[in-house]
Amino acid sequence: MPEPIPATADALARLDMPLVEAMMTQRAIRRVRPDPVDDAIVLRCIELALRAPTGANGQNWEFVVVKDPRIKKKLQRRYRIAWRVFHRTSIRDIASYDDEMAKSVKAIEWQLEHFTEIPVLVIACLRLGARDGKVPFVPMPHAAASSFYGSIYPSLQNLLLAARSMGLGASLITLPLWNVTSARRVLGLPLDVTPCAVVPLGWPKGRYGPTTRRPVDEVVHLDRYGNRAWFGPRRTLQN
Numbered sequence: 293m294p295e296p297i298p299a300t301a302d303a304l305a306r307l308d309m310p311l312v313e314a315m316m317t318q319r320a321i322r323r324v325r326p327d328p329v330d331d332a333i334v335l336r337c338i339e340l341a342l343r344a345p346t347g348a349n350g351q352n353w354e355f356v357v358v359k360d361p362r363i364k365k366k367l368q369r370r371y372r373i374a375w376r377v378f379h380r381t382s383i384r385d386i387a388s389y390d391d392e393m394a395k396s397v398k399a400i401e402w403q404l405e406h407f408t409e410i411p412v413l414v415i416a417c418l419r420l421g422a423r424d425g426k427v428p429f430v431p432m433p434h435a436a437a438s439s440f441y442g443s444i445y446p447s448l449q450n451l452l453l454a455a456r457s458m459g460l461g462a463s464l465i466t467l468p469l470w471n472v473t474s475a476r477r478v479l480g481l482p483l484d485v486t487p488c489a490v491v492p493l494g495w496p497k498g499r500y501g502p503t504t505r506r507p508v509d510e511v512v513h514l515d516r517y518g519n520r521a522w523f524g525p526r527r528t529l530q531n
C-alpha cells in the first residue's frame with residue numbers, strides 16, 4: 293500500500309530526517325502517482341539544491357520546472373528514442389541474467405510510458421560563463437569539463453535527498469536530453485544554457501525500498517590505486 297500523500301506542512305516538516313537515514317535510503321523512485329505536488333515543496337527542494345557547491349562558486353545553475361503536458365510529451369518522445377537505443381546496445385543483455393537490472397528496466401519502461409502523467413519534471417541546467425562571464429575560461433580541458441558538469445550534480449544530490457526526506461519520489465535521468473539542440477528548443481533555452489539532467493518528481497506509488505551498493509572496502513585505495521589497505525572482512529555501514 294502506498295503511503296497517504298502528506299499535507300504540504302507535514303512534508304516540509306519531514307526535512308528534519310537524519311542525514312544518514314536520508315542518504316542510506318535515497319534511491320531512484322520512477323513509479324509515481326499523478327497527484328499534484330505543491331509548488332512550495334518543489335521550490336523547497338530547489339532551494340536546498342542551491343546550497344551545493346559550484347566551480348568557482350559560479351552558481352550558474354538554472355532550473356526549469358515543467359508541468360505542461362505538451363512539453364512532457366515532447367521530452368517523452370526524445371526519451372523513447374534514446375531508451376530504445378540504450379536498451380538494445382547496453383542494457384538488454386545484462387537484464388537477461390541480472391534480476392536487479394531486469395527490475396530497473398521494468399521501472400524505466402513504466403516511467404517512460406507514464407512520462408506525461410508525472411506531475412513535475414525539474415530540468416537542471418548550467419549557464420556558460422559563470423557569474424556573467426566574470427569567471428575566466430580555464431585552459432585545462434579535463435578540469436574545465438569536470439568542473440562544468442560537476443557544478444550541477446552536487447545540487448541534484450541535495451535535491452534528491454530533500455525529496456527523499458519528504459517522502460517524495462524522485463529519480464535522476466539524462467536520456468531525454470540526449471539531443472541537446474532539440475532539448476534546448478523544447479525548453480526554450482538559449483544557446484549558453486545547457487540542460488544537464490531531468491528529475492521527475494511525484495508521490496511514490498510504492499515505498500522507498502533498500503538500495504544495493506558496493507561495499508566500501510571494494511572501492512577504496514590508500515595513496516595509490518591498487519593498494520587496498522582496508523580490503524578484507526566486510527565492513528558494514530551502520531543504518
Ligand SMILES: Cc1cc2nc3c(=O)[nH]c(=O)nc-3n(C[C@H](O)[C@H](O)[C@H](O)COP(=O)(O)O)c2cc1C
Pocket residue numbers: 318319320321396400463464465466467468503504
Ligand atoms: C548521471 C546519471 C544519469 C542517469 N540517467 C538515467 C536515465 O536516463 N534514465 C534512468 O531511468 N535512470 C538514470 N539514472 C539513474 C540510475 O540508473 C540510478 O541512479 C541507478 O540505477 C541506481 O538506482 P537506485 O538508486 O534505485 O539503486 C542516471 C543516474 C545518473 C547518476
